[in-house]
Amino acid sequence: MADSGVIDGPGRKDEIERAKSEGKDLTKEEKQRLRKEKKQQKKIKEKKDDKASQENEKEKKPVTSAAPASQPPTQPTVQKAPSAVPATAPVSVPASEASVPADKPTKTKAELKAERRARQEAERASKQTKKGETGQQAATSKPKAPPSDLQPVVKRLPEHIQVDNPDVLKKLAKKLERQQTPEHYAAKKIPLRSDYGYKVSLFSHLHQYSRKAPLTQQLSIPSTVIHPAIVRLGLQYSHGIVAGSNARSVALLHAFKQVIRDYTTPQNEELSRDLVNKLKPYISFLNQCRPLSASMGNAIKYIKKEISNIPSNCKEDEAKNKLLNCIESYINEKIILAGVAIAKCAIEKQKISDGDVILVYGCSSLVNHILCKAFEKNRKFRVIVVDSRPRLEGKEALRRLVQKGISCTYVLISAVSYILPEVSKVFLGAHALLANGYVMSRVGTSQIALVAKAFNVPVLVCCETYKFCDRVQTDSFVSNELDDPDDLIVTRKGTTPLEGWENESSLGLLNLVYDVTPPDFVDLVITELGMIPCTSVPVVLRVKNVDQ
Amino acid sequence: MDLTPIKKLVEYFRDQMKKDPDMASAVAAIRTLLEFLKRDKGETILGLRESLTSATDCLTGVDSSVAVSSGGELFLRFISLTSLEHQDLSRCKKVMEERGELFLEKISMSRTKVAKLCHTFIKDGAKILTHSYSRVVLRVLEKAAAEKKRFSVYVTESQPDAAGQHMAEALRKLNVPVTVVLDAAVGYVLEKVDLVIVGAEGVVESGGIINKIGTYQMALCSKAHNKPFYVVAESFKFVRLYPLNQQDVPDKFKYKADTLKTAKNLSEEHPIIDYTPPSLITLLFTDLGVLTPSAVSDELIKLYL
Numbered sequence: 001m002a003d004s005g006v007i008d009g010p011g012r013k014d015e016i017e018r019a020k021s022e023g024k025d026l027t028k029e030e031k032q033r034l035r036k037e038k039k040q041q042k043k044i045k046e047k048k049d050d051k052a053s054q055e056n057e058k059e060k061k062p063v064t065s066a067a068p069a070s071q072p073p074t075q076p077t078v079q080k081a082p083s084a085v086p087a088t089a090p091v092s093v094p095a096s097e098a099s100v101p102a103d104k105p106t107k108t109k110a111e112l113k114a115e116r117r118a119r120q121e122a123e124r125a126s127k128q129t130k131k132g133e134t135g136q137q138a139a140t141s142k143p144k145a146p147p148s149d150l151q152p153v154v155k156r157l158p159e160h161i162q163v164d165n166p167d168v169l170k171k172l173a174k175k176l177e178r179q180q181t182p183e184h185y186a187a188k189k190i191p192l193r194s195d196y197g198y199k200v201s202l203f204s205h206l207h208q209y210s211r212k213a214p215l216t217q218q219l220s221i222p223s224t225v226i227h228p229a230i231v232r233l234g235l236q237y238s239h240g241i242v243a244g245s246n247a248r249s250v251a252l253l254h255a256f257k258q259v260i261r262d263y264t265t266p267q268n269e270e271l272s273r274d275l276v277n278k279l280k281p282y283i284s285f286l287n288q289c290r291p292l293s294a295s296m297g298n299a300i301k302y303i304k305k306e307i308s309n310i311p312s313n314c315k316e317d318e319a320k321n322k323l324l325n326c327i328e329s330y331i332n333e334k335i336i337l338a339g340v341a342i343a344k345c346a347i348e349k350q351k352i353s354d355g356d357v358i359l360v361y362g363c364s365s366l367v368n369h370i371l372c373k374a375f376e377k378n379r380k381f382r383v384i385v386v387d388s389r390p391r392l393e394g395k396e397a398l399r400r401l402v403q404k405g406i407s408c409t410y411v412l413i414s415a416v417s418y419i420l421p422e423v424s425k426v427f428l429g430a431h432a433l434l435a436n437g438y439v440m441s442r443v444g445t446s447q448i449a450l451v452a453k454a455f456n457v458p459v460l461v462c463c464e465t466y467k468f469c470d471r472v473q474t475d476s477f478v479s480n481e482l483d484d485p486d487d488l489i490v491t492r493k494g495t496t497p498l499e500g501w502e503n504e505s506s507l508g509l510l511n512l513v514y515d516v517t518p519p520d521f522v523d524l525v526i527t528e529l530g531m532i533p534c535t536s537v538p539v540v541l542r543v544k545n546v547d548q
Numbered sequence: 549m550d551l552t553p554i555k556k557l558v559e560y561f562r563d564q565m566k567k568d569p570d571m572a573s574a575v576a577a578i579r580t581l582l583e584f585l586k587r588d589k590g591e592t593i594l595g596l597r598e599s600l601t602s603a604t605d606c607l608t609g610v611d612s613s614v615a616v617s618s619g620g621e622l623f624l625r626f627i628s629l630t631s632l633e634h635q636d637l638s639r640c641k642k643v644m645e646e647r648g649e650l651f652l653e654k655i656s657m658s659r660t661k662v663a664k665l666c667h668t669f670i671k672d673g674a675k676i677l678t679h680s681y682s683r684v685v686l687r688v689l690e691k692a693a694a695e696k697k698r699f700s701v702y703v704t705e706s707q708p709d710a711a712g713q714h715m716a717e718a719l720r721k722l723n724v725p726v727t728v729v730l731d732a733a734v735g736y737v738l739e740k741v742d743l744v745i746v747g748a749e750g751v752v753e754s755g756g757i758i759n760k761i762g763t764y765q766m767a768l769c770s771k772a773h774n775k776p777f778y779v780v781a782e783s784f785k786f787v788r789l790y791p792l793n794q795q796d797v798p799d800k801f802k803y804k805a806d807t808l809k810t811a812k813n814l815s816e817e818h819p820i821i822d823y824t825p826p827s828l829i830t831l832l833f834t835d836l837g838v839l840t841p842s843a844v845s846d847e848l849i850k851l852y853l
Contacts, residue, residue, distance in 0.1 A: 349790065350798075425792070458792035520827075523792055524754070531790045532849075533754050533826070535842035539849055 042112075124156070125171040160291060161479050163195065164204040176284055190226070190281050191219035193288045197485055200508040207291065208482040211239060215289060229258040230282045234289035243393075245431050245467065246335055246365050249295045252286070253327050256303060260323050264316070271319050272310040279304070291481050294432030294440070294469040302330060338464040339366055341528040343373040349531065351460060351524075356381040357424045359452075361413075362442045363393040363400075364429020366462045371427070372404050382406070384423060388413040388444045390487040390511065413444050420455045428522075430463040435541060436472045437519035437534040439463075443512045446476075449521035458523045461534070465527050468541055476515040485509035554606050557584055561607055570683060574619030574784050575655060577607050581623050582648040591637065600624055612805040614750030614758050614821070618787035622851070626651045658782040658835035659684055663691040666745070666780055666833040674699045675741045677734070677770075680706035680760040681715040682747025684780045688833075693722050700725040702737050706760060708818065734766050738773045748781040750801075751834075753790045753848055755826035755841025757781070758797065761819060767828035776830040783836050786848050791823050 162168040169192075176190040196210035215221075215238045221231055233255045236242040242251045256279070263278065265271045283300060286292065292300075306326045310319045346352060352374040358381055360367050371383060383406055387394025394410065401408050411419055426448065432440040439445070439461050452459050473479060488509050489498045501507050519534035529540060560583055564576040584603050590596045604620030627644040662684055670676065670692045676699055678685050692699065701719055705728055706712040712728055719726040729737050738744075744766060748757040757763070757779050770777045791797045800808060802819040811817050826841030833839075836847055 350796070351792070456793075460792075524790060531753060533842060533845050536845040536849070539846045543849065 121167070121171070125175055127156070158479075160207065160287070161205050163207050176281075190284050191221065191288070193219060197502060198508050199482065200510045202477060203480065203482055203510065203512075206480060206482050209238070209290075209484065210486065211484040212486060214239070219288070221285070225281055226285050227255075227259050227262065227282065229255045230285060234286050237286065237290040244363065244365055245293055245295045245429075246339075246464075248293055249299050249466075250331055250335060252296050253299055253303075253331055257324055257327050260320055260327075263320070270312055271314075271316060272308050272312065275307050276304055279307075294471070295467045298466050298469065299330065303327065334464060334466040338466070338528040339369050342366065342462055342464070342526050343370045345528075345531065346370050346460075346462070346526050347374050347377055347379070351425070351526070351531075352379050352381060354380045355424075357384065357422055358382070359384045359386060359420070359423045359426045359448070359457075360397060361386045361394070361426075361428060361445055361448050362388070362391075363397040364462070366464070367427045367429045368397055368400050370462060371401060371406060375404055375406050382408065384409045384411065384419060386411055386413050386416055386444075386448065390490075391442075393442070413447065416448055417451050417455075420451055420457060423452070423455075423457050426452045426457055426459045428459065428461050430461050430467060431514060432471075433461075433463050433468045433525065433534075433537050434473050434516070435468075435470050435538050436474070437522075437537050438473060439517040439519075439522055439525075439534070440473070440514055441517065443476075443515045446515045446517040446521070449517045453521045459521060460524045460526060461522050462526045465529060465540060465544065468537055468544075470541065473516055474518075476512070480515075481513040483511040483513050485511050487511055553584070553587065554603070557603055558606065558610055561610060565611075572615060572619075572659075572683065572782070573611050573613055574615035574782075575652070577604070577611075577616045577619050578623045578648075578652060578655070578784075580607065581620060582645070582652065585627070585641070585648060586645060588641075593637070593640065596641075597624065608800065609805055612800055612803065612808065614787055614789075614801050615785050617801075618750055619784045621788070622784050622786070623648065623651060625851070655782060655784050655835075658784070659687050661835040662780050662782060662833050663687045665838055666778070667692040667695055667697070669743070669778065669833075670697055670699055671742075672697050672699070674743060675702070676700070677702045677704075677737065677741040677744045677766070678715070679704050679712075679746045679763055679766055681711035681718075682780075684747045684782065685745055686715065686718055688745065688780055689719065689724060690722060693724055700727070702727050702729050702741060704729055704731050704734060704762060704766070706762060707731060708820075711760070731762050731765075734762075735769045738769050738775060741775060743776045743778060744770045745778045745780060748779050748785060749821060750787045750789070751779075751781050751785050751832065751844060752787060752823070753845055755829065755832070755844040756791070757824050757829065757832075758787075758789075758791075758801065758821050759824065761822045764794070764822040764824045764828075767824045771828050777828060778831050778833060779829055780833045783834050783847070783851075786844070786851060788848070794823055797821070797823050 173192045176192055193207075193209055193215075195208050197208060199206070199208050215235050221234075223231070233242070233251055236251065237248065242248055259279070259282070260275070263271075263275060265274060279300075283292070303323075303326075306323060310322065314322070347370075352358070352370075356379075358371065360371070360383060371381075374381065383401055385394045385398045385401070385408055387398075387410065389412075398408055398410055409419075428439070428441060428445055428449070430439050430441045434440060439449075441461075449459050471479075485501075486509075488511055489496045489501065491497070498507075498509070501509055522534040525532050525534055525537070527540070532540065557580055561576055561580040564571070564579050565573065568576075581600060581603060584600065585596075588596060588599060590599060600620075601624065604617065604624070607620065608617050627647050666688045670688075674697075676689075678701060680703075689699075689701065701724055703712045703715045703719070703726060716726045716728050746757075746759060746763055746766070748759050750758040752758060767777050789797070799814060802821055803811070803814065803817055804820060807817055808814075826844075829841050831838055831840060832844060834847075839847065
């Protein structure tokens, strides 16, 4: 098999090299052509020698399991990968490209069918690691779009919402194993955090982790693979010490700065490629500690883009300095200055006027900042803080506002319809703004928006543009986060009537973190670009993409 | 700052309005600003922009409609997009003047464009309801009549200035059957009509409109009756306001300029405009095309950013 691979190999290898160097996947036509050639090849072999073909398939198994290992490094390096066997690379590449459209098992022999399926699974897993590479994302989605009439486009779900599918979990475990430098292959791997407790069936596709034991006791974290700053960050996330969209993103960026400072390029590697590979296991680890937020995702995309744009002739110190400056300016522009601009916009355009009664929910750093700034500018208003169990974040917001001297009222979310007739405006923070205009925010936000709409009270959402994401979601089930269900056990008086909930087979505890508000309930979104209606989020995304 | 050029400006503006009563007040304002640009003897671009801004402000003091302020701001944007290209101030000013003339030409064609787009939505035998006196709506109805469509019109009286009567007169001249109804009879008459067309004094960022008082009521009633509510407006009326409710509209637009200067207690005065939120509007017909209210923000971002 290896021989016949090599015979046709050079011709196909050139094609593949060309296609890959252009930075796109092979188009569907090319893949079809490759498949046809392979089929013809196989028929010739079958005619010659049945046993020989069977042996070849058996060879392919170990080949394909090695091949995906060489594929996670970015595509141009496939040809250069020293560890992979060079002759097998062109063989496994057409095999894997051929297996991408999952629904054409035209082989007659049942063995070969099973063989292909195994290859497809392995290829899917490696494709998902490639999807983590953000620079390629736009490029891969575009070539996929035109040839869709050739084949029904198979939509792949991200693995973090396929927790109830055991195959996906196995793949995730494999992927985490593979995510380290080739030298430390066997012993050190990113641990897979196990789910805890019974999950409500509607949300069984999501992870649910426990905070009872500290993370270090649950997982064995290999210190040579993960930088200590990242370990610390992961622990802070998992215990809720660092919480809130902006705080998490800033902490992430600071940790990455530390990583970059401590980084040295190994021999024969380029900083632009190696550093991106170094970051992947960190990101997987952080994902295990607590699912990444949309703002963190955008920040990571930005960093990866900046890293891969470093020219190869740049000296290491220079490159590192450049990256550190990039991160610093990102934090400054997109988070800090954006907050200042939003506050200025809200105050100057008279969105906070004298005599206003403003309702806020939970603790949003941006909304608190706006209110404090407005108070400094001597606007006369009072605030009603709405809070909800089990997080009781409103207490923190209350503390910050009262410290400034703003007169506040505190209610729980169950009293919201009682207090709304007094309210003149509702200010909400956002975790992310989705491309179809839906607002993803702390659970309870959509409830408040709904009741405010019923009372005809204007609802304003304050959000920086770096939280805008390309995702589309219309309900809160598809993609969400499940928090530790044990948080719900303790009541205010300290009693724990639900303590034995795990023993009850028919009892499930659900502690949701986010929910999604439709754009009809939101009157205005204040961003640093100005005030826009909720439906104009895709316009801003388009303008931003054009800028980049 | 020298006041006499300002006074001359105001005179010029009033002249323009008198000369052509069919011209939109925003167009008159832009003409005035262009004249001001030609006469300006400033030395710096920044000084020029400042004086233009103050000229717009004082024009708003004469005629407090939203359109004047929006037209002025757009004019400023349109000419200042080239301001950094040329070194010499006089050449820069020449370019600005040319662009100003171009802008004026474009917007004088806008009413015709709007009429061309909208008249196809008026079917034969339609009954139309409109509010007060709007020159754009008049142009649309003219075009529809010219296309040999048969339709009848209900116009609200639109107190306190009874502008609806003026509209009825103009329509009778076109041989269109017209009925004048009381402002209070809008709910009563709506079951008979097929569609509602109104003009706008300003189109705000959310996609809502600012128009003569009574428009909001009409929009609410047509929503309740499930009748389409169409707005016709030229693109220079797009303004960078974002009101959340009626109270949020700035006072300088709500009352006539004279009232603002003389009234002691504004809360006793009657506002002359109101705000219609985008949820009540079906479509907007502009010279940029037929837009849904959510697309207005898109266009505004293109115009202003």
